[in-house]
Amino acid sequence: MDLYAEKKSYLSVFQMTIMTTITVASLRGLPAMAIEGKASIIMYLVPAILFLVPTALVGAELASTYQGGVYVWVKEAFGNKWGFLAIWLQWIQNVVWYPIQLAFVAAALAFAIGRPDLSNSGLFTTAVIIIVYWLATFLSLQGGNLFAKVSSYGGMIGTIIPAVVLIFLGGMWLATGEPIRDAYTESSFLPKVTGIGSLVLIISNVLAYAGMEVNAVHVDQMRNPKKDYTKSVFLAVILIMLVFIIPTLTISIAIPKRDLGLDNGIMVAFSSMFERFGVGWLGNVFAGAIFIGAIASVITWVSGPSKGLLAAGRTGLLPPLLQKKNKHDVQVGILILQGLIVTALAMIYVLIPDVSEVFLALVGMAAALYLIMYVLMYAAAIILRKKDPKIKRGYSVPALPLVAGIGLIACVLAFVVSFFPAQTSSVIPSSIYTLVVLVVVVILGIPPLVFYALRKPNWDRRTEVEKQATARLEELEEEK
Structure with a gap:
């Protein structure tokens, strides 16, 4: 019986592949990218080459060699302080992203129940955010691989299957001679660069692929971590590109440009295409599927970064309560804390119903912190290859300094342009945008340095066995 329970606790390649895919790929942003029409192909491929592929390759090497995620990778290269900073940056960016993703969940639910008007209700949005987030937290608190089952199957239902259906609908649209819309016909294969805003939009699109490394903290739950995780990463890259590119083109072909800038654009796209083929009721069904998929994405993000943050905190970097x-x-301490933060942010929707642009701006600014984490990750990969040249690696990146260097440069460029607005904002004047980004980066990025400075001996909650194991590893490092 115990053997059976142990066997059931493993994460499969399928589960890790889907979890990684839905961590990165979301249907939510497809309509906004579809506005670019044919140019969206280049806008997906260039960041994929410069960021997604390097992240996948470097992440596969690090995860198949050093278990524990970005905290362990950076710690092994630069020490505990910088490892703590890296996992904090991943975690805090994620926390401020939750309200945006969950507001999308609320919009999908509104369409699924045939009440799209509710997507503009601050009270409805707040209620959905709070209920769904705490449901995701409850599932994560159950331990084992329950969260993996929910997120992987939910991801299939709400992301992979709808993406495949969009591809099918695109083929049907062309085969039946339906009109091709302006977003596609008026575009070219090369993105239009009309100013700094356009350049910022193109470069900052690397963040569309952020999250490849998040589920590496669960690699120790796989039967054969070195082989299975690497396989799941490469399969996820293929799925991510399929989810992004072809469905985006389908939307640009079938949906008028005027309808693509809406927050609920993906639901509008499904409804419009199904109505065109006389099965409008399927729009509600797929809105429900997208609702499930978005929840699965949140569940995946809830469990990943917080687990890595705990690993860092247990070395004496977080107060015992956390x-x-x-x-x-x-x-549980960290999950409750982030739940309280998300709940507080959700309440803003009641006070200011039309607050989505504010959150989008905040998430965009917090993303600058995420890019710092990636710089640390790429640098760690280069340092660890030199530091531990003889260690057995499950996967070795060919020409790692070059691959990691490309990703690192892409992140530095994206970090720099994150201080410039991609477009005119009615919330934050362009004249003070850079200053506001700097303030957000400092406020959200400084806590780990404060915790590190204030740390106390009694914050170290590791067992004696864990401390001895760490000490032995440090001795081995010194001998090298």
């Missing part, structure tokens, strides 16, 4: 774990060995 290191608290439940009977399933899950980071």
Whole structure:
């Protein structure tokens, strides 16, 4: 019986592949990219070459060699302080992203129940954000691989299957001679660069592929981590590109440009195409599927970064209250904290119903922090290859300094342009945009340095066995 329970606790290649795919790929942004028409192909491919592929390759080498995710990778290269900073940056960017993703969940639910008007209700949006987030937290608190089952199957239902259906609908649209819309016909294969805003939009699109490394913290739950995780990463890259490119072209072919800038654009796209083929009721069905997929994405993000943050905190970098774990060995202290933050942010929708642009601006600014984490990750990969040249690696990146260097440069460029607005904002004047970004980066990025400076001996909650194991590893490092 125990053997059966142990076997059931493993994450499969399928689960890790879908979890990684839905961590990165979201249907939410497809309509906005579809406005670019044929140019969207280049706008997807260039960031993929400069960021997604390097991240996948470097992440596969690091995860198949050093278990524990970005915290362990950066710590092994630069020390505990910088490892803590890296995982904090991944975690905090994620926390401020939740309200945007969950507001999308609320819009999908509104369409699924045939009440699209509710997507503009601040009260409805707030209620959905709070209920869904705490449901995701509850699932994560159950431990084991329950979260993986929910997120992987939910991802299939709400991301992979709808993407495949969009591809099918695109083929049907062309085969039946339906009109091709202006977003596609008026575009060229080369993106239009009309100023700094256009350049910022193109370069900053690297963040469309952020998250490839998030699920590496679960690699120790796979039966054969070195082989299976690497395989899942490469399969995820293929799925991510399929989810992004062809469905985006389908939307640009079938949906008028005027309808593509809406927050609920993906639901409008499905409804419009299904109505054109006389099965409008399927629009509600697929809105429900997208609702499930978006929840699966949130569940995946809830469990990943917080687990890595706990690993760092247990070395004495977080107060004991935030290191608290439940009977399933899950980071209950951190999950409750981020739940309270998300709940507080959700309440803003009640006070200011039309607040989506504010959150989009905040998430865009917080993304600058995420880029710092990626710079640390790429640099760690280069340092660890030199530092541990003889260690057995599950996967080795060919020409790693070049591959990691390309990703690092892409992140530095994206970080620099993140201080410039991609377009005129009614919320933040362009004259002070750079200053506001700087303030957000400092406020959200400084806490780990404060925790590190204030750390106390009694914050170290590791067992004696864990401390001895760490000490032995440090001795081995010094001998090298």
